Amino acid sequence: MKARAAVFASIRRSLGVHGDEAPRRFEVETRLEAAPAGVVPKRGQGDIPARLATFKAEAERAQASLAEVAGWADAPAEIARFLRENNCPATLRMGADPRLTGMPWSETALEILHGASDGRDVNAVSAAFAGIAETGTLALVSGADNPTTLNFLPDNHVVVLPREAILPDYESAFAKLRATYGKGGAPRTLNLITGPSRSADIEQTLLLGAHGPRRLHIVIVGEG
Amino acid sequence: MNEAGTSAHFKENVHEALTDARLQGALGFSRNFVGRRAAAVARLPEFEALRDSARAIKDHTLAHLDLYLEAYERKVRESGGEVHYAQDAEEAREIVIGLCKAMGAKSVTKGKSMIAEEIGLNHALEAAGIEPVETDLGEYIIQLRGETPSHIIAPAIHLTAKDVEQEFRRAHRDLPADRSLAEPEQLLSEARQVLRAKFLAADVGVTGANFLIAETGTSIIVTNEGNGDLTQILPQAHIVIASIEKVVPTLEDAAQLMRVLARSATGQDASVYTTLSTGPRRPGDPDGPRAYHVVILDNGRSAMLGGEFEDMLRCIRCGACMNHCPVYQAVGGHAYGWVYPGPMGAVLTPSLIGVAEGGQLPNASTFCGRCEQVCPVRIPLPNMMRHWREREFERRLSPAPLRYGLGFWAFFASRPALYRLATDVTARAMRLAGRNKGRFSWLPFAGGWTRYRDLAAPEGATFQSQWRAKSGAVR
Numbered sequence: 106m107k108a109r110a111a112v113f114a115s116i117r118r119s120l121g122v123h124g125d126e127a128p129r130r131f132e133v134e135t136r137l138e139a140a141p142a143g144v145v146p147k148r149g150q151g152d153i154p155a156r157l158a159t160f161k162a163e164a165e166r167a168q169a170s171l172a173e174v175a176g177w178a179d180a181p182a183e184i185a186r187f188l189r190e191n192n193c194p195a196t197l198r199m200g201a202d203p204r205l206t207g208m209p210w211s212e213t214a215l216e217i218l219h220g221a222s223d224g225r226d227v228n229a230v231s232a233a234f235a236g237i238a239e240t241g242t243l244a245l246v247s248g249a250d251n252p253t254t255l256n257f258l259p260d261n262h263v264v265v266l267p268r269e270a271i272l273p274d275y276e277s278a279f280a281k282l283r284a285t286y287g288k289g290g291a292p293r294t295l296n297l298i299t300g301p302s303r304s305a306d307i308e309q310t311l312l313l314g315a316h317g318p319r320r321l322h323i324v325i326v327g328e329g
Numbered sequence: 330m331n332e333a334g335t336s337a338h339f340k341e342n343v344h345e346a347l348t349d350a351r352l353q354g355a356l357g358f359s360r361n362f363v364g365r366r367a368a369a370v371a372r373l374p375e376f377e378a379l380r381d382s383a384r385a386i387k388d389h390t391l392a393h394l395d396l397y398l399e400a401y402e403r404k405v406r407e408s409g410g411e412v413h414y415a416q417d418a419e420e421a422r423e424i425v426i427g428l429c430k431a432m433g434a435k436s437v438t439k440g441k442s443m444i445a446e447e448i449g450l451n452h453a454l455e456a457a458g459i460e461p462v463e464t465d466l467g468e469y470i471i472q473l474r475g476e477t478p479s480h481i482i483a484p485a486i487h488l489t490a491k492d493v494e495q496e497f498r499r500a501h502r503d504l505p506a507d508r509s510l511a512e513p514e515q516l517l518s519e520a521r522q523v524l525r526a527k528f529l530a531a532d533v534g535v536t537g538a539n540f541l542i543a544e545t546g547t548s549i550i551v552t553n554e555g556n557g558d559l560t561q562i563l564p565q566a567h568i569v570i571a572s573i574e575k576v577v578p579t580l581e582d583a584a585q586l587m588r589v590l591a592r593s594a595t596g597q598d599a600s601v602y603t604t605l606s607t608g609p610r611r612p613g614d615p616d617g618p619r620a621y622h623v624v625i626l627d628n629g630r631s632a633m634l635g636g637e638f639e640d641m642l643r644c645i646r647c648g649a650c651m652n653h654c655p656v657y658q659a660v661g662g663h664a665y666g667w668v669y670p671g672p673m674g675a676v677l678t679p680s681l682i683g684v685a686e687g688g689q690l691p692n693a694s695t696f697c698g699r700c701e702q703v704c705p706v707r708i709p710l711p712n713m714m715r716h717w718r719e720r721e722f723e724r725r726l727s728p729a730p731l732r733y734g735l736g737f738w739a740f741f742a743s744r745p746a747l748y749r750l751a752t753d754v755t756a757r758a759m760r761l762a763g764r765n766k767g768r769f770s771w772l773p774f775a776g777g778w779t780r781y782r783d784l785a786a787p788e789g790a791t792f793q794s795q796w797r798a799k800s801g802a803v804r
Contacts, residue, residue: 108413113395115416115631116394116395119631124396129393130396133393133396136579137400137544140544142581143379143582146373146374147374166598167599222616224525224529239598240599247616248613248614252614254562254615257559279580290545293408293611294605296604296605297602297603297604299599299601301601302555302602303554304467304554305553306467306470306485308489308513309361315521315553315555316521317554317555317559317602
């Protein structure tokens with residue numbers, strides 16, 4: 106507490122304020138309440154087909170692979186195909202998200218595992234909270250149904266993204282976050298993921314698969 | 330006390346760096362950043378407007394820093410986390426070590442954090458019998474070598490793949506000696522395998538923060554490897570260490586800054602992993618840390634507010650200034666002798682460790698101005714280096730020959746007739762003396778110059794006499 110008081114006293118001394126000035130407090134409260142958007146790039150804007158096209162192009166630039174299926178029930182076959190073609194073992198871990206557990210997995214030969222990962226899983230699937238067209242980014246939130254470990258420990262990460270959840274920009278994703286968690290609220294973890302893990306720390310050579318997934322496959326669900 | 334450095338020996342460090350053939354070879358890698366940044370900027374028409382927006386957000390936050398910190402702190406507590414304040418490096422170390430000991434921690438994984446470097450956290454953990462494990466690939470490599478980062482976003486940029494291979498063979502003794510490590514992919518794969526075990530075994534994870542959000546009590550880290558995420562979700566506790574100026578008002582403000590950060594740093598439109606963390610594991614969560622602590626460090630920053638170096642607190646640690654700096658490109662990061670290299674380091678270091686220790690660094694500039702041209706938050710870096718030079722001179726810290734030399738020059742420069750006469754005579758004498766070779770490899774009173782390069786002999790009259798002749802002709 107002593108350190109806290111000293112730090113605040115030093116900040117206020119340098120700024121020449123005492124901290125109780127009503128206009129300053131009003132300005133801060135107003136900004137926190139209004140959360141003005143600032144400069145939002147045009148790149149991600151447009152109707153759903155336009156956002157889908159931008160999302161796909163940007164995600165591919167970030168070395169993610171993509172597929173489109175008509176409905177949730179069609180996702181397991183596409184995921185099985187992706188794993189088979191990349192010579193991955195036929196196992197798949199997922200959380201308790203009903204959008205995922207409700208899919209017809211028995212139509213595939215995949216062995217389905219549930220819950221958080223302990224680091225021994227090769228493949229995992231998650232359901233996205235939103236997609237961000239501007240940069241081809243996935244937004245994933247943690248919660249009882251969505252273990253965060255699945256986003257990082259497995260070698261291959263598949264993310265199912267509803268077509269209508271592709272939003273233009275970060276600001277739209279934050280608006281959806283507030284609608285879900287309340288103003289000032291947030292999930293414990295919000296992962297914004299753009300492509301598979303990589304490092305350029307050795308001679309500035311870009312290599313995929315540093316500590317997180319080596320592959321990121323996005324399955325977009327829905328018909329236009 | 331801060332982590333010790335060698336900034337006071339900048340000149341000796343530079344001499345060593347310039348004659349280090351291995352380092353000079355490796356420094357070429359950092360030139361890739363320039364083209365990548367330019368390409369990313371060219372793809373985003375709003376980039377310049379975003380720089381203005383980023384600057385305005387930082388200025389607004391700094392002017393209300395006490396109130397935003399209060400708001401941030403309140404939200405962290407609401408989400409079940411704890412906030413600790415540290416006035417200096419020693420207090421910050423004590424808080425982190427205290428938390429680790431209370432949890433009985435034996436090993437601590439670490440995401441990349443310049444604040445951890447600033448407070449010398451690894452040494453302190455080791456002294457307390459706790460193993461610190463750097464998990465960013467570059468940080469891991471330099472930890473094995475017992476080195477400090479030479480770049481704020483590419484800590485091992487001074488090394489070649491060959492250096493990394495040698496280090497891995499020395500450190501990873503339990504792996505087969507005849508394994509191939511000729512390809513960078515094999516080095517990466519080996520680090521992934523070795524560090525995966527460390528991630529799973531760690532008791533505490535320590536990360537820095539790119540931003541703290543007052544609106545939600547959230548800390549943000551930005552990585553490409555995913556190491557910061559494994560650091561913070563697997564252990565029992567997540568400790569965030571961040572300095573006071575990392576706070577921003579809202580999620581929207583963070584988005585403005587993220588848009589300029591990744592592009593300025595690596596030339597990516599977005600980093601692979603931008604992670605927003607708010608408090609510890611919640612009821613029903615299948616994973617995540619059970620405790621969440623934030624250590625907020627001042628260490629001299631609050632004293633910079635309201636003064637001539639306040640603009641430096643806008644810095645978002647992208648590294649663009651050093652990537653575009655001819656001095657950094659020539660000598661690398663270690664020559665700067667403390668945690669922060671390049672133009673941002675030359676301005677920040679004297680503020681944090683004092684002008685007596687770090688006062689030489691602002692001289693490491695050609696004043697070409699490229700750092701300011703690329704700075705995403707428009708920090709007037711050359712101007713601020715000039716301020717430091719003035720302070721160094723005022724405090725009589727610059728070397729005696731420089732002080733007397735400047736005094737000598739000032740005597741003539743403030744007497745125009747005498748100045749013209751003296752320069753005319755000198756130019757003629759030098760033209761005469763150098764007429765055979767056209768250059769001097771040695772000159773009296775200029776040994777500091779001619780030791781490293783020749784001085785060209787003047788070919789004609791002085792600038793002033795040429796100007797007089799030319800303007801006379803025009804009239």
